[in-house]
Amino acid sequence: MQQRRSLLSIPASLLFLLPAGVFVFIFIILPFFWIAAVSFTNRTLTGRTAVDPEYVGLANYLRLFDPDRFLRSGEFGASLVITGQFVFFSAIVGQVLLGLLLAWFFFNRKGWVRETVQTLAILAWIMPDVVVAFAWFAFLDRDAGTLNQILSTLGIGKPDWLINLPLVSVIIFNTWRGTAFSMLLFTSAFGSIPPSHLETAAVAGANTWQRLRDIILPLIRTHIITDLILITLWTFNTFTPFLLTGGGPAFQTELVSIFTYRTAFKFFRFGQGSAVGMIMMLINLVFAIFYLFLLRRQQVKL
Amino acid sequence: MLRKFRNLLVTLAALLVFAVPALAQTQLAITCRCVADGVNSAQVQWLNEFVIPEFEKMMADQGNPVEVQLIEFGGSDEGLKEQYALDLSVGAGADVLGFDGFWIPEFVSANLLKPLDELAGGEVNDWEGWNRISLGLQELMGVEGKRYGIALGTDSRMIFYRKDMFREAGVRQWWAWQPRSWADVLEAARMIKETFPDAAVLQLNAGTAMGEATTMQGYFMVLLGTGEHMVTEDGKWIVRSPGILDALNFYKQVYVDENLGDARVQLLQDGRNRSFANFRDGNTAMLVEGDWFYRSVTAPGKEFAVTDRDVNMGWAAMPAKAPGEGLRGQDFVSISGGTGFVLNPNTTSPQEAWELLAFMNSQEALMAFQGIQPRIRVRDDVPVPENAFLTTTAQALLPLSTARPLAGIYPEVSFQAQLMTERVVSGEMSPEEAMNAYAEAVTELVGADNVIDLMP
Numbered sequence: 001m002q003q004r005r006s007l008l009s010i011p012a013s014l015l016f017l018l019p020a021g022v023f024v025f026i027f028i029i030l031p032f033f034w035i036a037a038v039s040f041t042n043r044t045l046t047g048r049t050a051v052d053p054e055y056v057g058l059a060n061y062l063r064l065f066d067p068d069r070f071l072r073s074g075e076f077g078a079s080l081v082i083t084g085q086f087v088f089f090s091a092i093v094g095q096v097l098l099g100l101l102l103a104w105f106f107f108n109r110k111g112w113v114r115e116t117v118q119t120l121a122i123l124a125w126i127m128p129d130v131v132v133a134f135a136w137f138a139f140l141d142r143d144a145g146t147l148n149q150i151l152s153t154l155g156i157g158k159p160d161w162l163i164n165l166p167l168v169s170v171i172i173f174n175t176w177r178g179t180a181f182s183m184l185l186f187t188s189a190f191g192s193i194p195p196s197h198l199e200t201a202a203v204a205g206a207n208t209w210q211r212l213r214d215i216i217l218p219l220i221r222t223h224i225i226t227d228l229i230l231i232t233l234w235t236f237n238t239f240t241p242f243l244l245t246g247g248g249p250a251f252q253t254e255l256v257s258i259f260t261y262r263t264a265f266k267f268f269r270f271g272q273g274s275a276v277g278m279i280m281m282l283i284n285l286v287f288a289i290f291y292l293f294l295l296r297r298q299q300v301k302l
Numbered sequence: 303m304l305r306k307f308r309n310l311l312v313t314l315a316a317l318l319v320f321a322v323p324a325l326a327q328t329q330l331a332i333t334c335r336c337v338a339d340g341v342n343s344a345q346v347q348w349l350n351e352f353v354i355p356e357f358e359k360m361m362a363d364q365g366n367p368v369e370v371q372l373i374e375f376g377g378s379d380e381g382l383k384e385q386y387a388l389d390l391s392v393g394a395g396a397d398v399l400g401f402d403g404f405w406i407p408e409f410v411s412a413n414l415l416k417p418l419d420e421l422a423g424g425e426v427n428d429w430e431g432w433n434r435i436s437l438g439l440q441e442l443m444g445v446e447g448k449r450y451g452i453a454l455g456t457d458s459r460m461i462f463y464r465k466d467m468f469r470e471a472g473v474r475q476w477w478a479w480q481p482r483s484w485a486d487v488l489e490a491a492r493m494i495k496e497t498f499p500d501a502a503v504l505q506l507n508a509g510t511a512m513g514e515a516t517t518m519q520g521y522f523m524v525l526l527g528t529g530e531h532m533v534t535e536d537g538k539w540i541v542r543s544p545g546i547l548d549a550l551n552f553y554k555q556v557y558v559d560e561n562l563g564d565a566r567v568q569l570l571q572d573g574r575n576r577s578f579a580n581f582r583d584g585n586t587a588m589l590v591e592g593d594w595f596y597r598s599v600t601a602p603g604k605e606f607a608v609t610d611r612d613v614n615m616g617w618a619a620m621p622a623k624a625p626g627e628g629l630r631g632q633d634f635v636s637i638s639g640g641t642g643f644v645l646n647p648n649t650t651s652p653q654e655a656w657e658l659l660a661f662m663n664s665q666e667a668l669m670a671f672q673g674i675q676p677r678i679r680v681r682d683d684v685p686v687p688e689n690a691f692l693t694t695t696a697q698a699l700l701p702l703s704t705a706r707p708l709a710g711i712y713p714e715v716s717f718q719a720q721l722m723t724e725r726v727v728s729g730e731m732s733p734e735e736a737m738n739a740y741a742e743a744v745t746e747l748v749g750a751d752n753v754i755d756l757m758p
Binding site: 045046 | 321387510572
């Protein structure tokens with residue numbers, strides 16, 4: 001068979017690529033190298049080192065990983081641990097699992113319950129961050145918040161969410177915020193499963209759990225991996241909890257994104273901030289490579 | 303086709319005719335942390351009703367028409383500072399900037415600000431106003447003898463208290479209460495706590511969420527009461543000392559041991575507004591703040607207005623730990639800061655920007671401001687109108703007052719001080735542990751040669 005001829009000659013296609021290439025270079029590649037370079041200096045925005053930053057070698061990185069303080073509250077290691085908990089509970093357990101369960105629960109069902117739940121979940125997902133954070137701040141208030149009104153009516157008491165349970169609060173918040181995405185993705189994934197598979201299984205006497213485990217999950221495995229990649233990366237980098245707790249009290253909700261912000265912008269220490277940024281990028285890269293590896297292996301097997 | 307082309311030409315010509323005069327006029331912009339009907343609304347009123355129209359009229363009469371635009375910034379002080387640092391570093395921003403004096407050193411060492419005379423020429427030094435502003439007040443907006451802006455005024459800090467709550471709790475001399483020591487403050491707080499068990503009786507700012515308001519209205523007000531400052535006379539940062547420990551123990555006593563204040567308010571993101579609301583609602587009986595709290599926050603018609611303020615609200619000087627143990631051996635302590643306006647070095651019309659700044663600080667303009675919101679002004683030819691509160695507090699407190707260290711690194715040290723108080727009031731650390739963490743962090747900031755340990 002004759003190979004399909006490209007519509008454009010190679011020089012012409014390069015010409016078409018050029019404008020996009022220039023933008024990518026100026027706004028992505030150049031800043032990347034700039035940040036990498038700044039991370040080896042003590043550059044700041046204000047103060048003496050704004051005028052003549054000095055090359056400090058690996059000092060910014062060594063400071064981040066200084067074993068004496070690594071795990072102390074308000075330091076990089078502690079922030080990584082908090083982020084790990086946050087990602088595990090709000091992204092993997094919260095958004096992905098809850099999204100999967102919701103999609104599974106409403107699979108092949110119709111009616112107002114499904115419509116209402118899906119609409120509410122999507123609403124939570126599409127509202128602007130600041131609006132949502134403001135609403136949750138009011139919702140979680142100890143004395144006047146809706147949540148505690150409900151809980152105290154039920155006789156459960158009035159926990160002080162943002163002070164005594166700050167991490168739990170932002171985990172619940174982030175789960176609420178982002179479950180819609182996983183739910184939608186899994187709903188469409190379920191739609192792609194040939195009905196005959198499930199009907200055959202039903203005839204063979206498979207129960208609900210067996211159908212989920214042996215038919216549905218294997219068939220939507222790539223969807224699950226894609227969802228995991230996206231949700232993990234998004235959650236790892238999310239900044240919205242800052243609007244609820246500001247990273248506090250006493251750094252208890254200081255996610256790495258907030259740590260980066262505090263390092264780089266609270267006192268404009270761009271050198272140190274860039275170093276944190278570089279580390280965060282490497283972590284993101286490791287996540288992405290790991291998931292892509294899983295994805296590729298899966299495709300080969302199919 | 304031809305007609306279309308002709309139409310285009312006519313439109314272009316018309317645009318040019320209208321655009322040229324507009325371009326010829328000088329455009330100036332002012333930014334301040336002020337919002338109509340919001341924070342510092344009196345400043346908006348003054349700028350919009352007096353300064354801008356009168357200045358535009360004056361310049362038009364001189365044949366140099368100018369158009370001035372006010373940009374209202376509604377965020378926090380920290381947010382505004384961040385905005386300025388980013389704006390100035392890329393050559394942007396309004397021509398005249400509302401600025402807190404203590405930000406100036408770090409901006410100057412980064413070349414983000416220029417002295418007024420370097421920017422607008424030697425005529426700046428001939429301005430008549432300099433003879434009317436004392437050197438001390440000129441230094442509020444200056445570094446090393448160079449002037450970068452002009453302060454709008456200065457302030458002092460004290461305890462505001464609710465006379466109605468004091469009377470109900472039976473505090474002695476509730477109508478003119480004046481504690482002589484920290485013990486007096488705590489005693490009054492305990493009495494009120496008995497009458498109002500749910501009240502957050504005493505508000506002494508702590509924690510990082512309140513930012514500089516914690517350092518100035520909280521930490522400094524107790525630290526100065528122990529006879530210490532943040533730096534020694536020869537400029538060394540005190541990182542461990544009996545004074546720091548006493549200050550932290552006072553916090554601990556108030557927020558942790560005796561629950562005389564509400565530690566939550568210190569930790570929440572909107573804590574400062576909550577503390578104001580508590581005072582307004584008669585849920586807090588003592589609150590340490592600057593005279594801004596009287597001038598602006600609790601003024602009639604404002605969000606946190608105190609009903610029948612003249613009857614219900616009083617003030618007392620902040621006592622030292624014990625009589626004679628305060629800074630310089632004083633019985634009472636206070637600290638002052640100053641906000642004002644600076645010129646943006648990137649302005650395209652430095653002359654006009656300076657003329658605007660000078661006009662804002664003319665006797666005429668400041669007199670107009672007194673009509674809107676009376677305050678101690680920097681010019682000695684602008685008297686304070688009949689206002690017992692301002693006159694007496696200024697007379698009593700300004701001589702006792704001190705200022706923050708003038709150093710570019712100060713804001714970062716200040717953050718560490720806020721963090722130190724947060725660690726104590728949240729119960730995360732004991733005062734000793736918090737002080738040691740502070741010592742370590744400050745030593746790293748300023749270098750081991752620039753710190754001093756005063757612990758015996």
